[in-house]
Amino acid sequence: MNIGFVGLGRMGANMARRLKDRGFHVTTLFDVDRTTTTSLAAELSAAACPTLGDVTAGADVIFTVVSDDAAMRSIFSGDDNLLANAAGKLFINCATISPQVHMEVEQLASGVGAETLEACMASSITQAREGSLYLMCAGREEAFRRAEPLLNELSSSLRFLGKTGEAAKVKALVNMVMNINTAGLAEGLGLGHALGLDLTMLREVFSQTGAASRVVQTDAEDMQNRDHATFFSAAHASKDSGIALALAEAAGLDLPLARATKDQYERMTREGLGELDKSGIAELTFPDRHAKRS
Amino acid sequence: MNIGFVGLGRMGANMARRLKDRGFHVTTLFDVDRTTTTSLAAELSAAACPTLGDVTAGADVIFTVVSDDAAMRSIFSGDDNLLANAAGKLFINCATISPQVHMEVEQLASGVGAETLEACMASSITQAREGSLYLMCAGREEAFRRAEPLLNELSSSLRFLGKTGEAAKVKALVNMVMNINTAGLAEGLGLGHALGLDLTMLREVFSQTGAASRVVQTDAEDMQNRDHATFFSAAHASKDSGIALALAEAAGLDLPLARATKDQYERMTREGLGELDKSGIAELTFPDRHAKRS
Numbered sequence A, B: 001m002n003i004g005f006v007g008l009g010r011m012g013a014n015m016a017r018r019l020k021d022r023g024f025h026v027t028t029l030f031d032v033d034r035t036t037t038t039s040l041a042a043e044l045s046a047a048a049c050p051t052l053g054d055v056t057a058g059a060d061v062i063f064t065v066v067s068d069d070a071a072m073r074s075i076f077s078g079d080d081n082l083l084a085n086a087a088g089k090l091f092i093n094c095a096t097i098s099p100q101v102h103m104e105v106e107q108l109a110s111g112v113g114a115e116t117l118e119a120c121m122a123s124s125i126t127q128a129r130e131g132s133l134y135l136m137c138a139g140r141e142e143a144f145r146r147a148e149p150l151l152n153e154l155s156s157s158l159r160f161l162g163k164t165g166e167a168a169k170v171k172a173l174v175n176m177v178m179n180i181n182t183a184g185l186a187e188g189l190g191l192g193h194a195l196g197l198d199l200t201m202l203r204e205v206f207s208q209t210g211a212a213s214r215v216v217q218t219d220a221e222d223m224q225n226r227d228h229a230t231f232f233s234a235a236h237a238s239k240d241s242g243i244a245l246a247l248a249e250a251a252g253l254d255l256p257l258a259r260a261t262k263d264q265y266e267r268m269t270r271e272g273l274g275e276l277d278k279s280g281i282a283e284l285t286f287p288d289r290h291a292k293r294s
Helices: A010-021 A034-044 A052-057 A069-077 A099-111 A125-130 A141-154 A166-194 A199-208 A214-225 A234-250 A256-270 A278-285 B010-021 B034-044 B052-057 B069-077 B099-111 B125-130 B141-154 B166-194 B199-208 B214-225 B234-250 B256-270 B278-285
Strands: A002-006 A025-030 A061-064 A090-093 A115-121 A133-139 A155-160 B002-006 B025-030 B061-064 B090-093 B115-121 B133-139 B155-160
Touching: A002 A010, A002 A052, A010 A025, A010 A034, A010 A061, A010 A125, A010 A141, A025 A034, A025 A052, A061 A141, A069 A099, A090 A099, A090 A141, A099 A115, A099 A166, A115 A141, A115 A166, A125 A133, A133 A141, A133 A166, A141 A155, A166 A199, A166 A214, A166 A234, A166 A256, A166 A278, A166 B166, A166 B199, A166 B234, A166 B256, A199 A214, A199 B166, A214 A278, A234 A256, A234 A278, A234 B166, A256 A278, A256 B166, A256 B256, B002 B010, B002 B052, B010 B025, B010 B034, B010 B061, B010 B125, B010 B141, B025 B034, B025 B052, B061 B141, B069 B099, B090 B099, B090 B141, B099 B115, B099 B166, B115 B141, B115 B166, B125 B133, B133 B141, B133 B166, B141 B155, B166 B199, B166 B214, B166 B234, B166 B256, B166 B278, B199 B214, B214 B278, B234 B256, B234 B278, B256 B278
Parallel strands: A002 A025, A002 A061, A061 A090, A090 A115, A133 A155, B002 B025, B002 B061, B061 B090, B090 B115, B133 B155
Antiparallel strands: A115 A133, B115 B133
8 A cells, every 4th residue: 555645744744754664655745845845755765746646646545734725625626636546545634624625525536436534633743753643533434444554553542533524623623622721821821920920830730720721731831931832833723713713603603712712813923923833822911022912 | 726717608618527527626607698607507516606706706717718809808897807806816718809808808917916828729619528628828927837737637739829919819810711711611512512513522532632621521511411500600700700800900911811701701690690600601602502692
Protein backbone atom coordinates (compact mmCIF):
# COMPACT_ATOMS: atom_id res chain seq x y z
CA MET A 1 0.00 0.00 0.00
CA ASN A 2 1.34 3.40 -1.03
CA ILE A 3 0.48 6.47 0.98
CA GLY A 4 0.20 10.09 -0.14
CA PHE A 5 -0.02 13.29 1.84
CA VAL A 6 -1.55 16.64 0.89
CA GLY A 7 -0.92 19.50 3.30
CA LEU A 8 2.52 19.30 4.89
CA GLY A 9 2.19 21.62 7.85
CA ARG A 10 3.62 20.32 11.10
CA MET A 11 0.66 17.97 11.66
CA GLY A 12 0.70 16.43 8.18
CA ALA A 13 4.49 16.21 8.06
CA ASN A 14 4.68 14.50 11.44
CA MET A 15 1.98 11.99 10.51
CA ALA A 16 3.95 11.14 7.37
CA ARG A 17 7.15 10.75 9.42
CA ARG A 18 5.38 8.51 11.89
CA LEU A 19 3.98 6.22 9.19
CA LYS A 20 7.38 6.00 7.50
CA ASP A 21 8.93 5.07 10.88
CA ARG A 22 6.37 2.30 11.23
CA GLY A 23 7.36 0.79 7.92
CA PHE A 24 4.67 2.16 5.63
CA HIS A 25 5.44 3.35 2.10
CA VAL A 26 4.95 7.10 2.01
CA THR A 27 5.25 7.73 -1.70
CA THR A 28 3.71 11.03 -2.83
CA LEU A 29 3.65 14.45 -1.18
CA PHE A 30 2.10 17.81 -2.03
CA ASP A 31 1.93 21.19 -0.38
CA VAL A 32 1.21 24.61 -1.84
CA ASP A 33 4.58 25.57 -0.38
CA ARG A 34 6.93 23.90 -2.84
CA THR A 35 9.96 24.26 -0.58
CA THR A 36 8.21 22.39 2.19
CA THR A 37 7.25 19.68 -0.26
CA THR A 38 10.75 19.10 -1.64
CA SER A 39 12.33 19.22 1.79
CA LEU A 40 10.03 16.59 3.27
CA ALA A 41 10.22 14.49 0.11
CA ALA A 42 14.00 14.35 0.50
CA GLU A 43 13.69 13.44 4.17
CA LEU A 44 11.21 10.63 3.52
CA SER A 45 12.53 9.45 0.13
CA ALA A 46 9.15 10.24 -1.38
CA ALA A 47 8.10 12.10 -4.53
CA ALA A 48 7.54 15.86 -4.32
CA CYS A 49 4.52 15.94 -6.61
CA PRO A 50 4.06 18.96 -8.88
CA THR A 51 0.29 18.35 -9.12
CA LEU A 52 -2.47 16.89 -6.97
CA GLY A 53 -3.20 14.44 -9.77
CA ASP A 54 0.30 13.02 -9.26
CA VAL A 55 -0.37 12.43 -5.56
CA THR A 56 -3.39 10.30 -6.37
CA ALA A 57 -1.63 8.50 -9.22
CA GLY A 58 1.18 7.37 -6.93
CA ALA A 59 -0.77 6.35 -3.81
CA ASP A 60 -3.60 4.07 -2.70
CA VAL A 61 -4.47 5.98 0.43
CA ILE A 62 -4.16 9.77 0.57
CA PHE A 63 -4.18 11.80 3.79
CA THR A 64 -5.36 15.39 3.44
CA VAL A 65 -4.38 17.81 6.22
CA VAL A 66 -5.28 21.23 4.85
CA SER A 67 -6.18 24.43 6.66
CA ASP A 68 -9.79 25.32 5.96
CA ASP A 69 -12.98 24.82 3.94
CA ALA A 70 -11.69 26.73 0.92
CA ALA A 71 -8.47 24.70 0.73
CA MET A 72 -10.44 21.47 1.11
CA ARG A 73 -12.84 22.36 -1.69
CA SER A 74 -9.93 23.42 -3.88
CA ILE A 75 -8.00 20.14 -3.59
CA PHE A 76 -11.09 18.10 -4.43
CA SER A 77 -12.64 20.27 -7.14
CA GLY A 78 -10.06 22.74 -8.46
CA ASP A 79 -8.64 22.53 -11.98
CA ASP A 80 -5.92 20.27 -10.65
CA ASN A 81 -7.54 18.04 -8.05
CA LEU A 82 -7.20 14.72 -6.25
CA LEU A 83 -10.13 13.01 -7.92
CA ALA A 84 -8.65 12.48 -11.41
CA ASN A 85 -8.38 8.71 -11.95
CA ALA A 86 -9.19 8.20 -8.29
CA ALA A 87 -11.37 5.07 -8.55
CA GLY A 88 -10.58 2.71 -5.69
CA LYS A 89 -8.52 5.25 -3.77
CA LEU A 90 -9.20 6.14 -0.14
CA PHE A 91 -8.96 9.74 1.06
CA ILE A 92 -8.51 10.20 4.81
CA ASN A 93 -9.42 13.80 5.57
CA CYS A 94 -7.92 15.22 8.74
CA ALA A 95 -8.52 18.96 8.48
CA THR A 96 -10.78 20.76 10.94
CA ILE A 97 -13.43 21.99 8.52
CA SER A 98 -17.21 22.31 8.31
CA PRO A 99 -19.22 19.07 8.41
CA GLN A 100 -20.91 20.24 5.21
CA VAL A 101 -17.63 20.26 3.29
CA HIS A 102 -16.85 16.70 4.41
CA MET A 103 -20.24 15.72 2.97
CA GLU A 104 -19.59 17.55 -0.31
CA VAL A 105 -16.21 15.86 -0.68
CA GLU A 106 -17.68 12.44 0.07
CA GLN A 107 -20.23 12.96 -2.69
CA LEU A 108 -17.64 14.11 -5.21
CA ALA A 109 -15.36 11.18 -4.38
CA SER A 110 -18.17 8.71 -4.50
CA GLY A 111 -19.01 10.00 -7.99
CA VAL A 112 -15.63 8.79 -9.27
CA GLY A 113 -15.57 5.52 -7.31
CA ALA A 114 -13.30 6.72 -4.52
CA GLU A 115 -13.83 6.41 -0.77
CA THR A 116 -13.48 9.07 1.92
CA LEU A 117 -13.09 9.01 5.68
CA GLU A 118 -13.11 11.88 8.11
CA ALA A 119 -10.36 11.51 10.71
CA CYS A 120 -10.51 14.57 12.94
CA MET A 121 -7.60 15.09 15.27
CA ALA A 122 -8.04 16.40 18.78
CA SER A 123 -4.34 16.61 19.59
CA SER A 124 -1.26 18.50 18.60
CA ILE A 125 2.07 18.27 16.83
CA THR A 126 3.91 16.12 19.37
CA GLN A 127 1.15 13.51 19.34
CA ALA A 128 1.26 13.39 15.53
CA ARG A 129 4.97 12.59 15.63
CA GLU A 130 4.60 9.99 18.38
CA GLY A 131 1.57 8.25 16.95
CA SER A 132 -0.56 9.15 19.95
CA LEU A 133 -3.26 11.25 18.29
CA TYR A 134 -6.82 11.38 19.55
CA LEU A 135 -8.68 10.50 16.33
CA MET A 136 -12.39 10.77 15.72
CA CYS A 137 -13.54 9.17 12.48
CA ALA A 138 -16.74 9.27 10.49
CA GLY A 139 -17.93 8.07 7.11
CA ARG A 140 -18.77 4.65 5.71
CA GLU A 141 -17.77 1.88 8.07
CA GLU A 142 -15.98 -0.03 5.29
CA ALA A 143 -13.75 2.98 4.74
CA PHE A 144 -12.99 3.06 8.45
CA ARG A 145 -12.08 -0.64 8.47
CA ARG A 146 -9.79 -0.13 5.48
CA ALA A 147 -8.06 2.81 7.19
CA GLU A 148 -7.90 1.27 10.66
CA PRO A 149 -4.43 -0.37 10.44
CA LEU A 150 -2.94 2.97 9.41
CA LEU A 151 -4.90 4.96 11.94
CA ASN A 152 -3.87 2.62 14.76
CA GLU A 153 -0.25 3.54 14.08
CA LEU A 154 -1.11 7.23 14.35
CA SER A 155 -3.35 7.24 17.39
CA SER A 156 -3.62 6.24 21.00
CA SER A 157 -7.39 6.75 20.91
CA LEU A 158 -9.44 5.91 17.84
CA ARG A 159 -13.21 6.30 17.61
CA PHE A 160 -15.72 5.73 14.86
CA LEU A 161 -18.61 8.14 15.35
CA GLY A 162 -20.96 7.46 12.46
CA LYS A 163 -21.79 8.99 9.13
CA THR A 164 -19.79 11.65 7.35
CA GLY A 165 -19.92 15.00 9.11
CA GLU A 166 -20.34 13.63 12.63
CA ALA A 167 -16.67 13.74 13.54
CA ALA A 168 -16.35 17.29 12.24
CA LYS A 169 -19.29 18.33 14.41
CA VAL A 170 -17.69 16.84 17.52
CA LYS A 171 -14.33 18.37 16.64
CA ALA A 172 -15.91 21.80 16.17
CA LEU A 173 -17.53 21.49 19.61
CA VAL A 174 -14.31 20.36 21.27
CA ASN A 175 -12.46 23.35 19.88
CA MET A 176 -15.30 25.75 20.65
CA VAL A 177 -15.28 24.70 24.31
CA MET A 178 -11.47 24.63 24.46
CA ASN A 179 -11.32 28.15 23.02
CA ILE A 180 -13.87 29.41 25.56
CA ASN A 181 -11.87 27.85 28.39
CA THR A 182 -8.70 29.43 27.00
CA ALA A 183 -10.24 32.89 26.70
CA GLY A 184 -11.66 32.57 30.22
CA LEU A 185 -8.32 31.46 31.64
CA ALA A 186 -6.63 34.48 30.05
CA GLU A 187 -9.16 36.71 31.79
CA GLY A 188 -8.53 35.02 35.14
CA LEU A 189 -4.75 35.32 34.89
CA GLY A 190 -4.93 38.85 33.48
CA LEU A 191 -7.12 40.02 36.34
CA GLY A 192 -4.96 38.12 38.84
CA HIS A 193 -1.94 39.99 37.55
CA ALA A 194 -3.78 43.31 37.73
CA LEU A 195 -4.63 42.54 41.37
CA GLY A 196 -0.99 41.86 42.19
CA LEU A 197 -1.40 38.14 42.81
CA ASP A 198 1.43 35.65 42.39
CA LEU A 199 0.49 33.98 39.10
CA THR A 200 2.43 30.80 39.82
CA MET A 201 0.32 30.38 42.97
CA LEU A 202 -2.83 31.31 41.05
CA ARG A 203 -2.16 28.74 38.32
CA GLU A 204 -1.67 26.08 40.97
CA VAL A 205 -4.92 27.03 42.71
CA PHE A 206 -6.77 27.01 39.38
CA SER A 207 -5.40 23.54 38.65
CA GLN A 208 -6.68 22.21 42.00
CA THR A 209 -10.16 23.74 42.10
CA GLY A 210 -13.34 24.22 40.10
CA ALA A 211 -11.36 26.39 37.68
CA ALA A 212 -9.28 23.38 36.59
CA SER A 213 -9.13 22.54 32.91
CA ARG A 214 -6.88 21.02 30.30
CA VAL A 215 -5.95 24.50 29.12
CA VAL A 216 -4.72 25.40 32.61
CA GLN A 217 -2.19 22.59 32.02
CA THR A 218 -1.35 23.48 28.43
CA ASP A 219 -1.63 27.28 28.26
CA ALA A 220 -1.51 28.95 31.68
CA GLU A 221 2.25 28.98 32.13
CA ASP A 222 2.70 30.23 28.55
CA MET A 223 0.22 33.01 29.25
CA GLN A 224 2.16 34.02 32.36
CA ASN A 225 5.53 33.90 30.55
CA ARG A 226 4.29 35.37 27.24
CA ASP A 227 5.59 32.28 25.46
CA HIS A 228 3.25 32.17 22.47
CA ALA A 229 5.23 29.93 20.12
CA THR A 230 2.53 28.54 17.90
CA PHE A 231 1.09 25.07 18.35
CA PHE A 232 -2.45 26.12 17.51
CA SER A 233 -2.74 29.64 16.17
CA ALA A 234 -5.23 32.28 17.22
CA ALA A 235 -6.34 32.45 13.58
CA HIS A 236 -7.16 28.73 13.67
CA ALA A 237 -8.98 29.15 16.97
CA SER A 238 -11.08 31.88 15.38
CA LYS A 239 -11.83 29.69 12.36
CA ASP A 240 -12.84 26.70 14.51
CA SER A 241 -15.08 28.74 16.79
CA GLY A 242 -16.58 30.13 13.58
CA ILE A 243 -17.44 26.63 12.34
CA ALA A 244 -19.28 25.93 15.59
CA LEU A 245 -21.06 29.29 15.53
CA ALA A 246 -22.24 28.69 11.95
CA LEU A 247 -23.68 25.35 13.08
CA ALA A 248 -25.34 27.10 16.02
CA GLU A 249 -26.82 29.77 13.80
CA ALA A 250 -28.21 27.16 11.44
CA ALA A 251 -29.77 25.44 14.48
CA GLY A 252 -31.24 28.72 15.77
CA LEU A 253 -29.05 28.80 18.90
CA ASP A 254 -27.44 31.88 20.37
CA LEU A 255 -24.17 31.07 22.17
CA PRO A 256 -22.87 34.22 23.85
CA LEU A 257 -19.69 32.69 25.27
CA ALA A 258 -18.66 31.22 21.94
CA ARG A 259 -19.39 34.57 20.28
CA ALA A 260 -17.36 36.54 22.83
CA THR A 261 -14.49 34.08 22.36
CA LYS A 262 -14.52 34.35 18.58
CA ASP A 263 -14.60 38.15 18.91
CA GLN A 264 -11.46 38.02 21.03
CA TYR A 265 -9.61 35.78 18.55
CA GLU A 266 -10.72 37.97 15.65
CA ARG A 267 -9.46 40.98 17.55
CA MET A 268 -6.06 39.28 17.82
CA THR A 269 -6.03 38.84 14.05
CA ARG A 270 -7.05 42.48 13.49
CA GLU A 271 -4.24 43.61 15.76
CA GLY A 272 -1.64 41.49 13.99
CA LEU A 273 -1.51 38.78 16.68
CA GLY A 274 -3.32 36.07 14.70
CA GLU A 275 -0.25 33.92 14.16
CA LEU A 276 0.53 33.71 17.87
CA ASP A 277 -0.46 30.53 19.66
CA LYS A 278 -3.98 30.55 21.09
CA SER A 279 -2.38 31.27 24.50
CA GLY A 280 -1.57 34.70 23.04
CA ILE A 281 -5.11 35.75 23.88
CA ALA A 282 -3.59 36.69 27.26
CA GLU A 283 -1.93 39.58 25.42
CA LEU A 284 -5.41 41.11 25.27
CA THR A 285 -6.29 40.62 28.94
CA PHE A 286 -3.12 41.53 30.83
CA PRO A 287 -3.28 45.25 31.60
CA ASP A 288 0.34 46.07 30.89
CA ARG A 289 0.61 44.15 27.63
CA HIS A 290 -1.92 45.86 25.49
CA ALA A 291 -1.76 49.48 24.41
CA LYS A 292 -4.67 49.52 21.99
CA ARG A 293 -8.27 49.28 23.13
CA SER A 294 -11.05 48.60 20.69
CA MET B 1 -11.95 26.26 73.23
CA ASN B 2 -15.59 26.97 72.40
CA ILE B 3 -16.68 27.40 68.80
CA GLY B 4 -19.57 29.42 67.40
CA PHE B 5 -21.12 29.44 63.96
CA VAL B 6 -23.02 32.20 62.16
CA GLY B 7 -24.72 31.22 58.90
CA LEU B 8 -26.05 27.66 59.00
CA GLY B 9 -26.57 26.89 55.35
CA ARG B 10 -25.37 23.51 54.21
CA MET B 11 -21.72 24.61 54.22
CA GLY B 12 -21.78 26.14 57.70
CA ALA B 13 -23.87 23.33 59.17
CA ASN B 14 -21.59 20.66 57.75
CA MET B 15 -18.48 22.40 59.03
CA ALA B 16 -20.04 22.54 62.50
CA ARG B 17 -20.95 18.83 62.28
CA ARG B 18 -17.43 17.96 61.22
CA LEU B 19 -15.81 19.87 64.10
CA LYS B 20 -18.21 18.28 66.58
CA ASP B 21 -17.32 14.83 65.19
CA ARG B 22 -13.66 15.64 65.70
CA GLY B 23 -14.21 16.38 69.38
CA PHE B 24 -14.41 20.16 69.34
CA HIS B 25 -16.91 22.07 71.48
CA VAL B 26 -19.43 23.68 69.16
CA THR B 27 -21.29 25.86 71.60
CA THR B 28 -23.20 28.72 69.98
CA LEU B 29 -25.15 28.88 66.70
CA PHE B 30 -27.00 31.59 64.82
CA ASP B 31 -28.84 31.81 61.53
CA VAL B 32 -31.42 34.33 60.33
CA ASP B 33 -33.64 31.28 59.81
CA ARG B 34 -34.60 30.46 63.39
CA THR B 35 -35.90 26.99 62.53
CA THR B 36 -32.55 26.05 61.02
CA THR B 37 -30.81 27.34 64.13
CA THR B 38 -32.91 25.39 66.63
CA SER B 39 -32.77 22.22 64.58
CA LEU B 40 -28.98 22.21 64.27
CA ALA B 41 -28.60 23.27 67.91
CA ALA B 42 -30.58 20.20 68.97
CA GLU B 43 -28.50 17.96 66.69
CA LEU B 44 -25.20 19.28 68.02
CA SER B 45 -26.23 19.95 71.64
CA ALA B 46 -25.33 23.59 71.16
CA ALA B 47 -27.14 26.81 72.02
CA ALA B 48 -29.53 28.31 69.48
CA CYS B 49 -28.58 31.93 70.09
CA PRO B 50 -31.28 34.58 69.79
CA THR B 51 -28.71 37.30 69.08
CA LEU B 52 -25.30 37.61 67.45
CA GLY B 53 -23.99 39.01 70.71
CA ASP B 54 -24.82 35.69 72.35
CA VAL B 55 -22.76 33.81 69.77
CA THR B 56 -19.68 35.83 70.63
CA ALA B 57 -20.33 35.65 74.37
CA GLY B 58 -20.37 31.84 74.30
CA ALA B 59 -17.46 31.12 71.97
CA ASP B 60 -13.74 31.82 71.59
CA VAL B 61 -13.61 31.23 67.86
CA ILE B 62 -16.54 32.11 65.61
CA PHE B 63 -16.94 30.88 62.05
CA THR B 64 -19.02 33.09 59.76
CA VAL B 65 -20.45 31.51 56.62
CA VAL B 66 -22.91 34.07 55.29
CA SER B 67 -24.13 34.66 51.76
CA ASP B 68 -22.91 38.05 50.55
CA ASP B 69 -21.33 41.44 51.27
CA ALA B 70 -24.52 42.88 52.77
CA ALA B 71 -24.98 39.97 55.18
CA MET B 72 -21.31 40.15 56.16
CA ARG B 73 -21.50 43.89 56.90
CA SER B 74 -24.71 43.37 58.82
CA ILE B 75 -23.34 40.74 61.22
CA PHE B 76 -20.28 42.86 61.99
CA SER B 77 -21.88 46.30 62.18
CA GLY B 78 -25.65 45.96 62.55
CA ASP B 79 -27.51 46.96 65.73
CA ASP B 80 -27.01 43.42 66.99
CA ASN B 81 -23.53 42.35 65.89
CA LEU B 82 -20.69 40.00 66.64
CA LEU B 83 -18.25 42.63 67.92
CA ALA B 84 -19.90 43.44 71.26
CA ASN B 85 -17.46 42.35 73.98
CA ALA B 86 -15.38 40.60 71.35
CA ALA B 87 -11.89 41.37 72.68
CA GLY B 88 -9.63 38.34 72.24
CA LYS B 89 -12.08 36.47 70.03
CA LEU B 90 -11.12 35.11 66.60
CA PHE B 91 -13.53 35.37 63.68
CA ILE B 92 -12.89 32.95 60.80
CA ASN B 93 -14.75 34.33 57.81
CA CYS B 94 -15.62 31.80 55.12
CA ALA B 95 -18.12 33.58 52.90
CA THR B 96 -17.30 34.37 49.29
CA ILE B 97 -17.46 38.14 49.43
CA SER B 98 -15.56 41.16 48.15
CA PRO B 99 -11.95 41.56 49.33
CA GLN B 100 -12.88 45.09 50.41
CA VAL B 101 -15.47 43.81 52.90
CA HIS B 102 -12.94 41.44 54.45
CA MET B 103 -10.70 44.47 54.96
CA GLU B 104 -13.52 46.53 56.49
CA VAL B 105 -14.37 43.71 58.89
CA GLU B 106 -10.74 43.26 59.88
CA GLN B 107 -10.55 46.95 60.76
CA LEU B 108 -13.78 46.89 62.77
CA ALA B 109 -12.66 43.79 64.68
CA SER B 110 -9.21 45.15 65.29
CA GLY B 111 -10.85 48.25 66.79
CA VAL B 112 -12.37 46.13 69.58
CA GLY B 113 -9.34 43.89 70.10
CA ALA B 114 -10.62 40.92 68.11
CA GLU B 115 -8.83 38.97 65.38
CA THR B 116 -10.10 37.98 61.94
CA LEU B 117 -9.03 35.45 59.34
CA GLU B 118 -10.34 34.95 55.85
CA ALA B 119 -10.81 31.24 55.07
CA CYS B 120 -12.24 31.03 51.57
CA MET B 121 -13.55 27.64 50.53
CA ALA B 122 -13.10 26.30 47.02
CA SER B 123 -15.15 23.15 47.53
CA SER B 124 -18.69 22.07 48.16
CA ILE B 125 -21.05 20.57 50.70
CA THR B 126 -19.69 17.03 50.73
CA GLN B 127 -16.16 18.26 51.39
CA ALA B 128 -17.40 20.40 54.27
CA ARG B 129 -18.97 17.34 55.91
CA GLU B 130 -15.91 15.15 55.33
CA GLY B 131 -13.32 17.69 56.41
CA SER B 132 -11.73 17.78 52.96
CA LEU B 133 -12.26 21.42 52.03
CA TYR B 134 -9.84 23.35 49.85
CA LEU B 135 -9.18 26.33 52.11
CA MET B 136 -7.40 29.53 51.17
CA CYS B 137 -6.62 31.80 54.11
CA ALA B 138 -5.48 35.37 54.46
CA GLY B 139 -5.02 37.88 57.26
CA ARG B 140 -2.46 38.24 60.03
CA GLU B 141 -0.22 35.21 60.27
CA GLU B 142 -0.79 34.94 64.06
CA ALA B 143 -4.51 34.57 63.39
CA PHE B 144 -3.78 31.83 60.88
CA ARG B 145 -1.57 29.95 63.36
CA ARG B 146 -4.29 30.20 66.01
CA ALA B 147 -6.90 28.85 63.58
CA GLU B 148 -4.71 26.19 62.02
CA PRO B 149 -5.61 23.23 64.31
CA LEU B 150 -9.29 23.80 63.57
CA LEU B 151 -8.78 24.39 59.88
CA ASN B 152 -6.70 21.23 59.55
CA GLU B 153 -9.74 19.24 60.69
CA LEU B 154 -11.87 20.89 58.02
CA SER B 155 -9.54 20.74 55.05
CA SER B 156 -7.44 18.48 52.90
CA SER B 157 -5.64 21.48 51.42
CA LEU B 158 -4.84 24.53 53.48
CA ARG B 159 -2.98 27.58 52.18
CA PHE B 160 -2.02 30.89 53.69
CA LEU B 161 -1.93 33.51 50.94
CA GLY B 162 -1.02 36.75 52.69
CA LYS B 163 -2.76 39.81 53.94
CA THR B 164 -6.50 40.24 54.35
CA GLY B 165 -8.31 40.36 51.02
CA GLU B 166 -5.86 38.16 49.11
CA ALA B 167 -7.80 34.93 49.59
CA ALA B 168 -11.04 36.61 48.53
CA LYS B 169 -9.37 37.81 45.35
CA VAL B 170 -8.16 34.31 44.48
CA LYS B 171 -11.56 32.84 45.33
CA ALA B 172 -13.32 35.38 43.11
CA LEU B 173 -10.99 34.45 40.24
CA VAL B 174 -11.48 30.71 40.76
CA ASN B 175 -15.24 31.12 40.62
CA MET B 176 -15.09 33.53 37.70
CA VAL B 177 -13.11 31.01 35.64
CA MET B 178 -15.24 28.08 36.84
CA ASN B 179 -18.40 29.95 35.85
CA ILE B 180 -17.00 30.73 32.39
CA ASN B 181 -16.08 27.07 31.90
CA THR B 182 -19.57 26.07 33.04
CA ALA B 183 -21.32 28.48 30.70
CA GLY B 184 -19.09 27.34 27.84
CA LEU B 185 -19.75 23.68 28.56
CA ALA B 186 -23.49 24.33 28.51
CA GLU B 187 -23.09 25.88 25.06
CA GLY B 188 -21.11 22.89 23.81
CA LEU B 189 -23.62 20.34 25.08
CA GLY B 190 -26.60 22.43 23.97
CA LEU B 191 -25.24 22.72 20.45
CA GLY B 192 -24.27 19.05 20.45
CA HIS B 193 -27.85 18.17 21.31
CA ALA B 194 -29.16 20.49 18.59
CA LEU B 195 -26.88 18.70 16.09
CA GLY B 196 -28.25 15.30 17.10
CA LEU B 197 -25.03 14.06 18.72
CA ASP B 198 -25.00 11.41 21.45
CA LEU B 199 -24.30 13.53 24.54
CA THR B 200 -22.85 10.66 26.54
CA MET B 201 -20.26 10.23 23.79
CA LEU B 202 -19.73 13.97 23.59
CA ARG B 203 -19.15 14.28 27.34
CA GLU B 204 -16.58 11.51 27.13
CA VAL B 205 -14.79 13.19 24.22
CA PHE B 206 -14.80 16.52 26.05
CA SER B 207 -13.28 14.84 29.11
CA GLN B 208 -10.44 13.37 27.01
CA THR B 209 -9.49 16.37 24.87
CA GLY B 210 -8.64 20.06 24.98
CA ALA B 211 -12.21 20.71 26.13
CA ALA B 212 -11.58 18.85 29.42
CA SER B 213 -12.26 20.68 32.66
CA ARG B 214 -13.32 20.07 36.23
CA VAL B 215 -16.83 21.21 35.34
CA VAL B 216 -17.05 18.51 32.65
CA GLN B 217 -16.67 16.09 35.58
CA THR B 218 -19.00 17.88 37.97
CA ASP B 219 -21.71 19.39 35.75
CA ALA B 220 -21.88 17.82 32.28
CA GLU B 221 -23.96 14.78 33.20
CA ASP B 222 -26.33 16.96 35.22
CA MET B 223 -26.70 19.28 32.23
CA GLN B 224 -27.55 16.31 30.01
CA ASN B 225 -30.04 14.88 32.52
CA ARG B 226 -31.48 18.22 33.67
CA ASP B 227 -30.54 17.33 37.24
CA HIS B 228 -30.11 20.78 38.72
CA ALA B 229 -30.39 19.99 42.43
CA THR B 230 -28.52 22.87 43.99
CA PHE B 231 -24.97 22.56 45.23
CA PHE B 232 -23.95 26.00 44.04
CA SER B 233 -26.81 28.13 42.84
CA ALA B 234 -26.95 30.20 39.68
CA ALA B 235 -27.65 33.23 41.87
CA HIS B 236 -24.39 32.59 43.74
CA ALA B 237 -22.54 32.13 40.47
CA SER B 238 -23.85 35.48 39.32
CA LYS B 239 -22.81 37.13 42.59
CA ASP B 240 -19.29 35.66 42.44
CA SER B 241 -18.72 36.62 38.81
CA GLY B 242 -19.95 40.06 39.85
CA ILE B 243 -17.27 40.32 42.55
CA ALA B 244 -14.59 39.53 39.97
CA LEU B 245 -16.04 41.95 37.43
CA ALA B 246 -16.11 44.74 40.02
CA LEU B 247 -12.41 44.09 40.71
CA ALA B 248 -11.75 44.13 36.95
CA GLU B 249 -13.59 47.39 36.50
CA ALA B 250 -11.63 48.97 39.34
CA ALA B 251 -8.44 47.77 37.60
CA GLY B 252 -9.57 49.14 34.23
CA LEU B 253 -9.87 45.71 32.61
CA ASP B 254 -12.62 44.63 30.24
CA LEU B 255 -13.32 40.88 30.48
CA PRO B 256 -15.85 39.94 27.80
CA LEU B 257 -16.12 36.24 28.72
CA ALA B 258 -16.73 36.99 32.39
CA ARG B 259 -19.34 39.57 31.37
CA ALA B 260 -21.14 37.19 29.01
CA THR B 261 -21.16 34.57 31.76
CA LYS B 262 -22.59 36.92 34.35
CA ASP B 263 -25.25 37.99 31.84
CA GLN B 264 -26.29 34.36 31.41
CA TYR B 265 -26.53 33.77 35.16
CA GLU B 266 -28.46 37.00 35.63
CA ARG B 267 -30.81 35.91 32.87
CA MET B 268 -31.45 32.69 34.81
CA THR B 269 -32.39 34.77 37.85
CA ARG B 270 -34.67 37.01 35.76
CA GLU B 271 -36.40 33.96 34.36
CA GLY B 272 -36.94 32.40 37.78
CA LEU B 273 -34.13 29.84 37.47
CA GLY B 274 -31.72 31.51 39.91
CA GLU B 275 -32.11 28.86 42.60
CA LEU B 276 -31.18 26.01 40.28
CA ASP B 277 -27.66 24.68 40.51
CA LYS B 278 -25.14 26.43 38.28
CA SER B 279 -25.47 23.46 35.88
CA GLY B 280 -28.98 24.82 35.20
CA ILE B 281 -27.38 27.26 32.78
CA ALA B 282 -27.85 24.44 30.26
CA GLU B 283 -31.57 25.22 30.44
CA LEU B 284 -30.71 28.39 28.49
CA THR B 285 -28.62 26.70 25.79
CA PHE B 286 -30.51 23.53 24.92
CA PRO B 287 -32.93 24.39 22.10
CA ASP B 288 -35.89 22.38 23.36
CA ARG B 289 -35.70 23.50 26.96
CA HIS B 290 -36.20 27.17 26.67
CA ALA B 291 -39.35 28.84 25.42
CA LYS B 292 -38.48 32.44 26.23
CA ARG B 293 -35.84 34.36 24.31
CA SER B 294 -34.55 37.63 25.62
